[in-house]
Amino acid sequence: MTAHTLLQVLGGSVSYGEATILRDVDLDVRPGELLVLVGPNGAGKSTLLGVLAGDVALTRGKALLDGEPIGSRRAGELSRRRSVLLQEHRLSFPFTVAEVVAMGRAPWHGRDESDSDEAVVADAMRRTDVERLATRKFPTLSGGEKGRTSFARVMAQEAPIVLLDEPTAALDIAHQEALLTEARRLAREGHSVVAVLHDLSLAAAYADRVCILAGGRVRADGAPGDVLRPDLLSDVYGHPVDVFTHPRTGDLIVTPLRTSVEEVVR
Numbered sequence: 001m002t003a004h005t006l007l008q009v010l011g012g013s014v015s016y017g018e019a020t021i022l023r024d025v026d027l028d029v030r031p032g033e034l035l036v037l038v039g040p041n042g043a044g045k046s047t048l049l050g051v052l053a054g055d056v057a058l059t060r061g062k063a064l065l066d067g068e069p070i071g072s073r074r075a076g077e078l079s080r081r082r083s084v085l086l087q088e089h090r091l092s093f094p095f096t097v098a099e100v101v102a103m104g105r106a107p108w109h110g111r112d113e114s115d116s117d118e119a120v121v122a123d124a125m126r127r128t129d130v131e132r133l134a135t136r137k138f139p140t141l142s143g144g145e146k147g148r149t150s151f152a153r154v155m156a157q158e159a160p161i162v163l164l165d166e167p168t169a170a171l172d173i174a175h176q177e178a179l180l181t182e183a184r185r186l187a188r189e190g191h192s193v194v195a196v197l198h199d200l201s202l203a204a205a206y207a208d209r210v211c212i213l214a215g216g217r218v219r220a221d222g223a224p225g226d227v228l229r230p231d232l233l234s235d236v237y238g239h240p241v242d243v244f245t246h247p248r249t250g251d252l253i254v255t256p257l258r259t260s261v262e263e264v265v266r
Helices: 045-053 073-083 096-108 112-127 143-157 173-188 200-206 230-237 262-266
Strands: 008-017 019-030 034-036 059-065 082-085 161-165 192-196 207-216 217-222 240-244 254-258
Touching: 008 045, 008 254, 019 045, 019 217, 034 045, 034 173, 034 200, 045 161, 045 192, 073 082, 073 096, 073 230, 082 143, 096 112, 096 143, 096 192, 112 143, 143 173, 173 192, 173 200, 200 207, 200 254, 217 230, 230 240
Parallel strands: 034 192, 034 207, 082 161, 161 192
Antiparallel strands: 008 019, 008 059, 207 217, 240 254
């Protein structure tokens, strides 16, 4: 592990019975970088994020945090090192939005950091545009509002490692852009940020590094412009894909090549 690597998976494999979800994965997670995991359904993206979080045990290989096995960390210590946003946002009790965001401060209870709880929560709510929802009960929120509230909780946790599983899934365009802008800001401030995304154009626009998974294996790992190639993506997704540069912004745009209705009928 290099001096600039917080998290590392070495030869990581995860199997459940006869099903192998991850196969011999090597991955570094570095401070100051937004790493995006992409790939088709069933590629192993969420499982790999779970391994990085210490929530999924490897069948074979190593998962290291600061050079030590993640599984050796106590829960409280781990919660101060990494925060996790899951795909599903469920709560059994009708907590308000403000209470949910404040839950992110739980790992710092009784420590000097807790002195700034109120200010940190307020800032996280402002940055995720949930201030006006502060008194709403979490179960009454839309999917997108729940997602933004959960992201605010993750931000309030102030962990150096931020792991996000499909954070933009239920968000409208404006809030997708806002959330990923915040994720990139966290990376620029020195956090290690890992996000699972399905939108390849969003990955191209915001990622410092993209890891493409398919069949539980890493197919490519590098800068967006190096790995988001039409040939590789078409192979990985089993569908023809084109990649071009936006003429005005210079952003990479990834789009499927579609067969017209007329061609299908013929």
